[in-house]
Amino acid sequence: MTAKLIRELGAGVGIALPEVRVVGEDPVLPSVFPLGTMAAAAAGALTAAVAAYAGRIGRSDEEGSGGRQPVRGAYGDPDVTIDVRHAAVAFQSERHFRTDGKAMDVWAELSGDYRTSDGWIRLHCNFDHHRDAAVRALGLPPGSGKEDVGRACAGRTAVEIEDAVIREGGCAAAMRSRAEWLAHPQARALAGLPLVGVSRLSGRGGVLGDLGTGLPAGIERPLGGVRVLDLTRVIAGPVAARALAAYGADVLRVGAAHLPEVPGLVVETAFGKRSCRIDLRSEADRLRELVRQADVVVQAYRPGALRAKGFGPDDLAALRPGIVCVDISAYGARGPWASRRGFDSLVQMACGIAHENGDGLRPSPLPAQALDHGTGYLAALGAVAALLRRVAEGGSWHVEVSLARTAAWLDDLGRIDGAGVPQPRVEDLLATMDSPFGTLTYVTPPGAIDGTRPRWTSPPPRQGEHPAAWAPSS
Structure with a gap:
């Protein structure tokens, strides 16, 4: 196959x-x-x-x-x-x-799956501005913790939270079944x-x-x-x-x-x-x-x-x-x-x-x-x-x-x-x-x-370590 x-x-x-x-x-x-x-x-x-x-x-x-x-x-x-x-x-x-x-x-504190009134929602909060958007969408004050987020999610539907987080510029997804997704626009x-x-x-x-x-x-x-x-x-x-x-x-x-x-x-x-x-x-x-x-x-x-x-x-x-x-x-x-x-x-x-x-x-x-x-x-x-x-x-x-x-x-x-x-x-x-x-x-x-494997010849660099220019030999 x-x-x-x-x-x-x-x-x-x-x-x-x-x-x-x-x-x-x-x-x-x-x-x-x-x-x-x-x-x-x-x-x-x-x-x-x-x-x-x-x-x-x-x-x-x-x-x-x-x-x-x-x-x-x-x-x-x-x-x-x-x-x-x-x-x-x-x-x-x-x-x-x-x-x-x-x-x-790789996961920030607030990133994760939360139970909602009708299912589950996942919040992606690895970037601070995405975390802040999720907190705002849930009507919570800055600095709210995971338990606060869990309680706020429990009283709302998954799609309601998804829409609210997206409107605030954040990242979220309600858990859908395969059939629900295939019917989605x-x-x-x-x-x-x-x-x-x-x-x-x-x-x-x-x-x-x-x-x-x-x-x-x-x-x-x-x-x-x-x-x-x-x-x-x-x-x-x-x-x-x-x-x-x-x-x-x-x-x-x-x-x-x-x-x-x-x-x-x-x-x-x-x-x-x-x-x-x-x-x-x-x-x-x-x-x-x-x-x-x-x-x-x-x-x-x-x-x-x-x-x-x-x-x-x-x-x-x-x-x-x-x-x-x-x-x-x-x-x-x-x-x-x-x-x-x-x-x-x-x-x-x-x-x-x-x-x-x-x-x-x-x-x-x-x-x-x-x-x-x-x-x-x-x-x-x-x-x-x-x-x-x-x-x-x-x-x-x-x-x-x-x-x-x-x-x-x-x-x-x-x-x-x-x-x-x-x-x-x-x-x-x-x-x-x-x-x-x-x-x-x-x-x-x-x-x-032909028996030769791909390989990396240099380690990861520090961010911004090199000039914004192509290598002379390339």
Whole structure:
């Protein structure tokens, strides 16, 4: 099943992938959802796409009815493998991450599930302004604690609280059943969208130079020379850029001092990257200079937010013809919830996953932030597919993914008897690296091409450690 899913993912983004040898099978993680299959398909498709790109061979076929045929990449006849257990554990990477042996706590005090008068609500309060919005929405004074929030939630309906928190600019999701979600207008808006949208942007564009037929540093660094701007926070986007860095891309993460971060996560997702700071409120021209020399821009602001600042896909393509723009959102770019803030745990609640993964009486989240990681790997797949298609067809490209659409894909994969499965062993999948933060223990990236595994060659940097400039050798 996994190999077939990988072929389908390749076809969906318009490229023909080399065959992938899949090692292992579900169940791997304790869930009724086939998370191992999902993880192996997403990570395996990325690995295969990178193998195709490594060959630096692309073609388009305009024969027949005039329709585009899949781009084909080749680096000899690559042996591409993906291990199901490794991929599943990689989807839990933040859970296994250690700094000098200490695990990180990613949840703020008020983040969590609360019983309501008719069900459950999840509040996401990891950022202070989201916490304050939730407290205001519940009519509580600043500084209220978890018990205060619990009492306030108990007297109101889940959807009532959800609406109130969203109006205040916060993040919340009522627990819905699968049937309730499928009947929701947002689910219907997503139903016709591709899992990974890859489309050519209109206007000027072309192949950005001859990429040749060889690799500067061999198959170990197949994305060497590809410049990626990472404008993301909180798992899905950072995972996408981190995955590209594992294959040799030059990833420059752009943050800002005034934007909140989850301290542990910003470190765990920064392997192989450099980090700079640009305040778009006053330094937009600095970002434009970086875009002019970039190949890929990955962003996870709410749909339309960067466009309003002059950095929408068409704006980026005008600055850098041939750019690949990767947009990641919570609920998709269309429908009544398109502009709604969201995170993995909230999408699990809204889409019926937290309801079905347990007994239906109280939320039971997946044993991994699988929507975040899955969307991250799919975003990286879309980026590499667009790079391949740029070589063959020219033009600038737009990639769109969302957590909610990934949730629909997971739903489509069916169910397994995995609820009582123990957590997988992980010791052989971990490595250590010295860093400015101490000795880091982390999950190695999954996949292999001709026996060579992706890897990160540098530890996570301190935020803003580097200048807002591309590395001279990239």
